[in-house]
Amino acid sequence: MDTKSMMIDIAKNLFQQKGYIGVGLTEILKAGNFSKGSLYHHFPNGKEELLIACLQSMSEGMTNDIEDIFERYPTTEEAATAMINKLIANFESEGTISAYTFSSIISEMALLSEPVRNACSNLYIKMQRIYLNKLVADGISEESANSIAVMMTASLEGAILLCLTQKTSEPLKIILDVLPTLLNFKWKQ
Template sequence: METKSLIIDIATKLFQQKGYKGVGLNEIIKSCNISKGSLYHHFPNGKEELLITCIQSLNDRITSDIEEIFNRYPSTKEATTAMISKLVFNFETERTISEYTFSSIISGLASLSDPVRNVCAKLYQTIEDIYFHKLVADGYREDTAYSIVLMMTAATRGWGHALFNPKYK
């Protein structure tokens, strides 16, 4: 595995387990079995740049998975049921759904920097757009669809999304 990908994968897992504040660069370096210079070669701006890259990587995985499920099923209800079933299956077999969450990474960060806030907002917006467009295609009015999106996001990702999306404030 390429060093940069290894750093992203391991840092993502550590951030999910311990949160951003709970993981130091030395722990990431040790877990990756790399030098400090190697980490800074790939992430010259340090831990926050690594965090943003980890969240972007999660964004790609989470949204492509949700899109695949929502495109496979004809209705929002069926797609949501399939998505929840997949989460339950993952939890029962792996005892975690961490690969589908990023809120554990940023919880406890009272003041996120603008770059981190922006990447989180983008992830939430992408997920919410998938839900919204499926609901509208199912025949829901836009205002009703927005309300349902809020509940779907809260149920599957936690209430933290409201911090990033002014549409729902």
């Protein structure tokens, strides 16, 4: 793995654990045994540019994982169920789901930095597009599918935060129970 990729991986883990404000450049440099010159060589604009690279890396990993799951299952309900079960299993075995959420970063930085806000927005848009496409393939109108996709994204992100703060997978299990009702509701066609 090259130095830039290692910096992104180390910073991504630290940002997810401690938030953007809670991690200083010195900590990132020390964790990877990087020089300050090396950091600024790869990220001339410093910590914020590194954060954006981390968000793009997270986006790629998350959307690839979601796309893989949604391609393996014939319906939105089956795909979403598989995805939520994976999140529950991750939480119950590791005690966290940090690889699937970046809300702490958004809450810290989205109002302070337009580039960071855009990077976060792009990830949510990609996630919603995956859900929307599967819902349309299930025969739901694009307008209704868009509304459901937004609701799914918001519900899952909120449930992940609740799991982390309450130290229980119960919020994801509740979404898993409610999801079939939502998806089988007679949406306007």
